[in-house]
Amino acid sequence: MTTYPVRTYEEVRETLLARREIALLDVREEDPHAQAHPLFAASFPLSKLELDAYTRLPRRAVPIVLFDAGEGLAQRAADRLVALGYTDVALLAGGLDGWIRAGGEVFRDVNVPSKAFGEFVEARRHTPSLSAEAVETLLRNGDDVVVLDARRFDEYQTMNIPGSISVPGAELVLRARALAPDPRTRVIVNCAGRTRSIIGTQSLVNAGLPNPVAALRNGTIGWTLAGQTLEHGSARQFDPQAGLDPHNLAASRDAARALAGPAGVGRTTLDEAARWAAEASRTTYRFDVRTPAEYEHAHAPGFQGAPGGQLVQETEMFAPARGARVVLFDDDGVRANMTASWLAQMNVEAYVVDDATPQDLTASGTWRGARPEPAPTPRIGAEELAALLAKPSNATLVIDVTSSANHVKAHIPGAHWIVRSRLSHAADDLRALPDAKRYVVTCATNALAPYAAPEIAALTGKPVHVLEGGTSAWIRAGLPTETGDARLASPRIDRYRRPYEGTDNAREAMNAYLEWEYGLVAQLDRDGTHGFFVI
Incomplete structure (x- = not known):
C-alpha cells in the first residue's frame, strides 16, 4: 500500500x-x-x-x-x-x-459555502423579504406584482409559486427591467429555500432596479409550511429577448460593471485566460455563465457552461480548488459581472472576459470534459444481453452502477444496483449478490460502467462485460425495464435528499432545514476561514 x-x-x-x-x-x-x-x-x-x-x-x-x-x-x-x-x-x-x-x-x-454566504449577505445587508402569507395576499388581491423564480428551469417545473416566471439567478439583473417595466411593479424573487432568493433579491437591489424588490422568505418551503398551494409542471420562462433592448441593456450593464469593480473583480481576455489555464503553477477555471441554450449554440473553447446563478449556488462543486482563479464569460456585460461580483465577495479571485466577439465562439454543444481511458473490457450489445438473460440457467447477472434514482426509475429486469465505491474486499455488497457465471455491468449512458467492470472482474474472478451504450441503449432497443428498489445491493447513500426539493417532504424536515440555515452565520464565525465580505 x-x-x-x-x-x-x-x-x-x-x-x-x-x-x-x-x-x-x-x-x-x-x-x-x-x-x-x-x-x-x-x-x-x-x-x-x-x-x-x-x-x-x-x-x-x-x-x-x-x-x-x-x-x-x-x-x-x-x-x-x-x-x-x-x-x-x-x-x-x-x-x-x-x-x-x-x-x-x-x-x-x-453547497454549504454558498448557503452560508447567502445568510451572511442577508445579515449584513438586511435584504428585504416578505412572508409567504403576505405574498399570497398580494397575488390574491391582484396587486401589481411579478414573481421571479431564480432556480434552474427543471426545479421550477417541479413546483412553483402560482403565476411565477422562471428567471434563473444570473438572468435577473439582465431581464428584470423588461419583466417589470413599470417602476411601481413589486418584484418578488423566490427559490426553494433561502439562498438564491436572497442573492437574487440583493442583486436587483445592488443593481439599482427602481422597483420595490423583496425575497419570498423561505421560498417554496415557506409557502408550503404556510399551507398554500404550489403549481406543478409550469413552463413560463423569460423571453430570451427580454432586457436586450439598448436602453435596458445599457442600464443593466453599467450597474453590473459598477458592482464588479468595488468587489475586486479583475478584467482579462480570452487569450490571457487560455494562457492562465495552461500554467502549471496555478489553477484557472473558465466558465460561461450564459444560459445552457446559449452555451450549446456557441461558446469559447475551454469554457465550461455554468449558469451564473448556479455557479454562485454551487461554487465548490464547479471550482473545488479553493484559492484558484475563476474567469467568467458572457456576451452582454451583465451576467458575468454580476456573478463575478458575488464570487469576489465569497473570497474568490474572479475575472471577467472583456472585448470578446461572436467570432471567438467557435465551439458548440454540451461540455465534454476529458476523461481517462478505462481498462479494456469486452462489450456486449443489448439484444445479445437480452438473449443471455432469457436462458433458463440464470448464469448472467446484470450489475447497475448508475445513480440510485436512475436505477429505481428504470432498470434492466433482474439488475442489481451497487454503489461503485463499495466494490471492495471490505464490503459485502458484491458477495451478497446471487451467484453467476458472468456479469454484465451497465449504467445510464455507459460513462461509469467501463471503470467499474475491471474492479468487478478482479473481485469475482468471473468474466465481465460492459453493456454497449448502457441502459439507454437497452431502452432504445425497445426492451422491457423494471422499476423500484427491490434489488439494491448497497444503501442509497449516493445522493443526499435535500429537504427543499420535491413535493413530499415532511414538515419537520423543512422546518429543521430552515433552522439550520438560520444558524449558518454563527457557524461561519466559529470556523473563521471564510473571508466573506459584502459591498
Whole structure:
C-alpha cells in the first residue's frame, strides 16, 4: 500500500486563511458528506472520480487533501488520482474525526459555502423579504406584482409559486427591467429555500432596479409550511429577448460593471485566460455563465457552461480548488459581472472576459470534459444481453452502477444496483449478490460502467462485460425495464435528499432545514476561514 503525505487540520486551516490553493475533497458518497464536513470540503465521491477529476481539478499539480470517515476511501482515491497524473496528493490527518478532534467546525447539508454566504449577505445587508402569507395576499388581491423564480428551469417545473416566471439567478439583473417595466411593479424573487432568493433579491437591489424588490422568505418551503398551494409542471420562462433592448441593456450593464469593480473583480481576455489555464503553477477555471441554450449554440473553447446563478449556488462543486482563479464569460456585460461580483465577495479571485466577439465562439454543444481511458473490457450489445438473460440457467447477472434514482426509475429486469465505491474486499455488497457465471455491468449512458467492470472482474474472478451504450441503449432497443428498489445491493447513500426539493417532504424536515440555515452565520464565525465580505 502506497504511503501518502499527511496534512493536519492546522496546516489546512492556515492554507485557507492565506488564500493559497488547496482542494479539500470528501471522497465519501454525497449523503454521508452532507451529514458532516468542513466548510470548504467539496463532495468528490470515489465512485465517480474518473468522470469528474479532469474537469473539476484541471491542473495536475493542484494540492489535494483527501478524507473520509475511516472507511478507507481516501487511500483508494489517492491511488486513483496519482494514477491519473496528479502529483500533490495528501491525506487529512485522522480523516473527518481528526478534523473534529483538532477543533475544526463541521457543517451539514450540501453547497454549504454558498448557503452560508447567502445568510451572511442577508445579515449584513438586511435584504428585504416578505412572508409567504403576505405574498399570497398580494397575488390574491391582484396587486401589481411579478414573481421571479431564480432556480434552474427543471426545479421550477417541479413546483412553483402560482403565476411565477422562471428567471434563473444570473438572468435577473439582465431581464428584470423588461419583466417589470413599470417602476411601481413589486418584484418578488423566490427559490426553494433561502439562498438564491436572497442573492437574487440583493442583486436587483445592488443593481439599482427602481422597483420595490423583496425575497419570498423561505421560498417554496415557506409557502408550503404556510399551507398554500404550489403549481406543478409550469413552463413560463423569460423571453430570451427580454432586457436586450439598448436602453435596458445599457442600464443593466453599467450597474453590473459598477458592482464588479468595488468587489475586486479583475478584467482579462480570452487569450490571457487560455494562457492562465495552461500554467502549471496555478489553477484557472473558465466558465460561461450564459444560459445552457446559449452555451450549446456557441461558446469559447475551454469554457465550461455554468449558469451564473448556479455557479454562485454551487461554487465548490464547479471550482473545488479553493484559492484558484475563476474567469467568467458572457456576451452582454451583465451576467458575468454580476456573478463575478458575488464570487469576489465569497473570497474568490474572479475575472471577467472583456472585448470578446461572436467570432471567438467557435465551439458548440454540451461540455465534454476529458476523461481517462478505462481498462479494456469486452462489450456486449443489448439484444445479445437480452438473449443471455432469457436462458433458463440464470448464469448472467446484470450489475447497475448508475445513480440510485436512475436505477429505481428504470432498470434492466433482474439488475442489481451497487454503489461503485463499495466494490471492495471490505464490503459485502458484491458477495451478497446471487451467484453467476458472468456479469454484465451497465449504467445510464455507459460513462461509469467501463471503470467499474475491471474492479468487478478482479473481485469475482468471473468474466465481465460492459453493456454497449448502457441502459439507454437497452431502452432504445425497445426492451422491457423494471422499476423500484427491490434489488439494491448497497444503501442509497449516493445522493443526499435535500429537504427543499420535491413535493413530499415532511414538515419537520423543512422546518429543521430552515433552522439550520438560520444558524449558518454563527457557524461561519466559529470556523473563521471564510473571508466573506459584502459591498
